[in-house]
């Protein structure tokens with residue numbers, strides 16, 4: 001074998017190695033992340049930042065299916081999940097001329113935030129389903145009232161999952177699938 | 193020098209060519225659904241393929257050399273499938289899915305991002321899982337696939353034209369002619385012009401649905417409209433109509449989809465009466481399934497499912513995955529479902545003079561698992577006192593049935609032009 005042949009073979013081997021490395025290291029396509037429009041007043045630090053925060057809560061009204069906002073203040077507790085719980089209490093409390101699309105007797109049993117999944121789990125008592133009035137529209141009014149308000153105000157929460165009596169439930173009243181978590185649909189919101 | 197460069201080039205080509213050919217990794221997955229089994233072949237890049245369904249097996253011939261996880265692999269816990277094998281014949285890779293008994297291809301289509309070739313397989317002898325026959329309902333002895341046509345039409349083209357390079361390069365029906373048919377061969381039903389429509393009267397039994405101020409129950413209204421619609425379709429078109437219930441009985445959402453899938457219905461129409469927390473809400477709405485569940489996370493989860501078979505220690509949320517795949521069963525029909533919803537909604541607006549609340553999407557549990565164009569109609573609001581009063585009138589229910597029928601017949605005309 002001549003020196004030239006050896007050099008050529010060596011160059012070829014390097015080229016092969018490079019191609020092989022490129023093939024192995026080729027990045028795999030990753031699905032893009034969901035990024036909702038964020039107008040939050042919440043903080044992302046997880047720490048205590050203020051005594052009070054101002055939240056914007058959207059309610060449906062008798063005159064419009066689109067949810068319009070009112071402002072509320074919440075005293076910020078030490079524990080972040082406690083803040084979410086206070087926020088949900090504000091949602092359930094409603095306001096003057098506002099409709100709370102939640103059946104009477106329905107109450108939040110517990111609430112958990114899964115950091116890794118960026119998901120808030122809301123566990124309601126069984127009256128949520130038992131007293132639910134039925135209808136696709138009513139189901140969606142309840143779901144997006146909860147999900148949109150939560151995700152709008154707390155940017156670290158990307159989706160919300162509902163449990164009833166500690167268990168997954170197929171639907172609220174026979175229509176929308178409730179086993180999967182919900183991403184917000186901000187088309188339900190109407191700003192001032 | 194020239195010679196040594198040639199030698200080098202040859203060596204590069206010699207070493208790289210098999211690497212490039214072998215780079216097409218194909219993953220195999222299968223899922224048992226209500227009434228059918230779905231087989232998915234997924235690859236990072238698209239490929240061309242031919243299909244042969246032999247007795248007892250499905251052969252997929254792929255141009256080039258596929259890198260398949262194993263030469264022979266058992267399919268654990270599958271209702272229809274026993275094993276999948278891969279072998280190489282000349283320039284082709286042959287992936288063979290071996291059935292446990294008689295099975296047939298109900299559907300074959302391609303999904304993109306990532307590239308997937310999907311087969312929906314049904315048992316050639318369908319299992320009995322349908323309510324007993326009473327007037328309009330179907331009976332177990334009817335549950336055989338429709339007899340094959342002389343020249344079954346090819347898979348209807350997607351209305352969005354997304355066939356890509358994955359379209360079989362030889363039409364399935366022609367390819368089958370190359371193999372002489374045998375008497376024991378399972379003849380697969382092919383997509384064809386609409387022959388069977390499934391009407392789903394919402395709720396029933398202990399599930400009253402929404403209740404109006406005068407105590408009118410949604411379950412009674414939906415059944416009445418369903419019967420009227422069935423009569424209209426049968427008398428005007430002669431098409432076969434099946435119902436998910438024909439009396440005041442409770443039928444689970446899964447069973448409703450299963451009845452439609454098992455009966456190979458080509459259209460699913462779920463009838464409801466709406467309710468809102470806003471007492472003034474009124475008008476009709478027609479829905480089809482939302483694609484929200486096929487979000488990036490869902491796709492990632494579906495891909496993870498593969499890794500899981502190799503690492504049983506790693507668990508994933510099965511229910512979440514199932515949900516995604518059920519949703520995928522409807523995904524293929526989303527365009528047609530949207531069109532069907534639009535036709536029906538236009539008719540409801542016109543005939544009833546109700547306010548247009550439009551065609552909308554939501555992740556409906558009953559629609560997700562249906563493998564055909566499927567819609568859910570919220571006729572009017574039973575929670576609205578004035579509309580509830582209308583629902584008490586038989587004449588009004590006739591109008592609703594007639595509007596839905598007009599929408600369906602327009603869709604049949606539109607669909608007919610698709611399957612040509």
Ligand SMILES: [Zn+2]
Pocket residue numbers: 134135136174175394395401402410464465
């Ligand atoms: Zn309903």
